[in-house]
Amino acid sequence: MTHALERPADERIDLIPNLPYLLLHLAPLGAIWTGFTPFDVALCVGFYSLRMFFITASYHRYFSHRSYKMGRVMQFLMALGGTLAVQKGPLWWAAHHRHHHKHSDQQADIHSPLKGFFWSHMGWIMCAKYRATELDQIKDFAKFPELRWLDKYHWVPPLVLGTAVFFLFGASALFFGYLLSLVLAWHCTYFINSLTHLFGRRRFVTTDTSRNSFILAIVCFGEGWHNNHHYYQSTANQGFYWWEVDISYYVLKVMSWLRLVSDLRTPPQHVLEANRIRDGHADIGMFQAKYAKAVVYLENAKSQAGEYVEERKRKLDEMVESTSEAAQEIARMHSKAPAK
Numbered sequence: 001m002t003h004a005l006e007r008p009a010d011e012r013i014d015l016i017p018n019l020p021y022l023l024l025h026l027a028p029l030g031a032i033w034t035g036f037t038p039f040d041v042a043l044c045v046g047f048y049s050l051r052m053f054f055i056t057a058s059y060h061r062y063f064s065h066r067s068y069k070m071g072r073v074m075q076f077l078m079a080l081g082g083t084l085a086v087q088k089g090p091l092w093w094a095a096h097h098r099h100h101h102k103h104s105d106q107q108a109d110i111h112s113p114l115k116g117f118f119w120s121h122m123g124w125i126m127c128a129k130y131r132a133t134e135l136d137q138i139k140d141f142a143k144f145p146e147l148r149w150l151d152k153y154h155w156v157p158p159l160v161l162g163t164a165v166f167f168l169f170g171a172s173a174l175f176f177g178y179l180l181s182l183v184l185a186w187h188c189t190y191f192i193n194s195l196t197h198l199f200g201r202r203r204f205v206t207t208d209t210s211r212n213s214f215i216l217a218i219v220c221f222g223e224g225w226h227n228n229h230h231y232y233q234s235t236a237n238q239g240f241y242w243w244e245v246d247i248s249y250y251v252l253k254v255m256s257w258l259r260l261v262s263d264l265r266t267p268p269q270h271v272l273e274a275n276r277i278r279d280g281h282a283d284i285g286m287f288q289a290k291y292a293k294a295v296v297y298l299e300n301a302k303s304q305a306g307e308y309v310e311e312r313k314r315k316l317d318e319m320v321e322s323t324s325e326a327a328q329e330i331a332r333m334h335s336k337a338p339a340k
């Protein structure tokens, strides 16, 4: 056992079925042959921003947490936008994410970094056990047939758009504009499962290891305020103060002025003032994680100490054996030697 939380045998990375996914990581390298233009760079930034916005504002803050409201058509369009990030369908995504919040950094948590960094980052996505959509976790949205359809055929919209980009703007736009932004958006999303449970500061007491990171909040359109979010999940904003930059929330705010969305939930003042670590509240989440790590460390130390004792015993046995052989040899020589 090397990690604080042990992965059961069926939590393993299946390489072969994931080869297309892994190879897609190499596709942006096509730009080495095609080169790229300032337009392709703009396309890359544009597609990255679209994907990050839809994943955070739609898949995460709406479908997983219901932190604001919108009509049925808008709901479908936001789900459709989410599929462009190629992170499977909205129901699959939100169901797994709800599970993460229910069990964060406990044994049942699918992608806790306490089960290993790579596993939490993208290993769990490559595990057959988590390929299906857990409809039980997302009954509230699974009742919409159009969402169930999109969840099943989530790969169609990004494929159509990618093909359109190729035919409209050429190969360099596909490699640099469309596919590089896709790979970047993948890993920046994954950072929220891996890095924001490892690096950054904790403001609020939570039962997990979630942290706040300014850099990840910029890159991931507000999702870097992950400790805020684990503390109070139901808000449309994850940056709780004006200096906590939250691009997805700003866009949602503008959309609410345009009446495309409504009822954006924000944290009440008493929630913001309670459970602050700096006020001396015991940080149970970090205590649990460190305790789990300490147990692993002690178990390893115990087994290493056991191995050391075994090794010394074996050496001693060897010494005793070779000494007794030597003694027998000497005794034999003495018995053979002629008496004086």
Ligand SMILES: [Zn+2]
Pocket: 060, 064, 065, 097, 101, 229, 233
């Ligand atoms: Zn969440």
Ligand SMILES: [Zn+2]
Pocket: 100, 104, 192, 193, 197, 210, 226, 230
């Ligand atoms: Zn988390």
